[in-house]
Amino acid sequence: MPEPEDSATLYGQLLESARRLSFDLRDCEAGTGTDTDRHGMTPEWSPLYGTPMWIRMSEPERRRLTRREVSHFLGVAIWLEVALQIVLLRRNHSVDPTRADVKFLFNECADENMHSLMFVGAIEQLGERYSPLDRVMLLMGWVFRTFAWNEVAYGIVLAGEEVFDVMQRDWSIDERVAPAVRRSSYVHVVEESRHMSFARQKMRDHLREVSRVRRYVSAVLIAVGAHIIAKGLVNKAIYRDLGLDWRAAKLDIDRNEHHRMMFRRATAPLVEFLDREGLLNGVARTIYRKSNLL
Ligand SMILES: [Fe+2]
Numbered sequence: 001m002p003e004p005e006d007s008a009t010l011y012g013q014l015l016e017s018a019r020r021l022s023f024d025l026r027d028c029e030a031g032t033g034t035d036t037d038r039h040g041m042t043p044e045w046s047p048l049y050g051t052p053m054w055i056r057m058s059e060p061e062r063r064r065l066t067r068r069e070v071s072h073f074l075g076v077a078i079w080l081e082v083a084l085q086i087v088l089l090r091r092n093h094s095v096d097p098t099r100a101d102v103k104f105l106f107n108e109c110a111d112e113n114m115h116s117l118m119f120v121g122a123i124e125q126l127g128e129r130y131s132p133l134d135r136v137m138l139l140m141g142w143v144f145r146t147f148a149w150n151e152v153a154y155g156i157v158l159a160g161e162e163v164f165d166v167m168q169r170d171w172s173i174d175e176r177v178a179p180a181v182r183r184s185s186y187v188h189v190v191e192e193s194r195h196m197s198f199a200r201q202k203m204r205d206h207l208r209e210v211s212r213v214r215r216y217v218s219a220v221l222i223a224v225g226a227h228i229i230a231k232g233l234v235n236k237a238i239y240r241d242l243g244l245d246w247r248a249a250k251l252d253i254d255r256n257e258h259h260r261m262m263f264r265r266a267t268a269p270l271v272e273f274l275d276r277e278g279l280l281n282g283v284a285r286t287i288y289r290k291s292n293l294l
């Protein structure tokens, strides 16, 4: 499908911005030993923040918790970055590689690979490890990689990017957070802003010609994807690893109004965009409410 002229211009501008403002991420990935004295992320982003379980913890225990949690969050980010590449490269195999949007996609994939390496470096510098994802995420990852079509693929990718954007803006400037996470968050926020513009424009381009039924179905599938990402950020294995009672932790997280408020904040820009593009129908709204994103 040829791109409309205004879209081609935007893709060209994004590519130009990538040329002007990109980081040498190998510097972030190289590592400078481990840092186990600080928080892994802004503590207010911990799903347990402010709960009875949090209050009972000592300060070092809270720092240990946020380091473990952020390592999992970054693992989810890597999972999304790899899935994005599989879906989008597959869809663009054999198309004209000189098209501005395809050139930008190549650039985006290069960014994402370096982000994944950078996040692995941050996990290692926190003295942490990767937590395997639960079965639902693995299954949904396969469904997404195999079946997601244009606006659904970009919509789910955008949902993940928007949530991380809001969280990482806080982490990047928080002195309580380990430098490896601060630095990688800063780089990610800068480079992802182009990806989000690209995803939004791609969605607009694809939605221009779709039927109302397809728009409805796509909106619901994007909501399901966002729901799975949001739920997947809380992984019982990490709480058990820390010797915490998972059932008590889950109860505290489910009742935590602060956690709900933070996630609503994280998805506010996404919800605004989806609403503007007619992707917030009744079923989608119910799903976003169920996952505390609305
Ligand atoms: Fe990324």
Ligand SMILES: [Fe+2]
Binding pocket: 112, 161, 192, 195
């Ligand atoms: Fe991205």
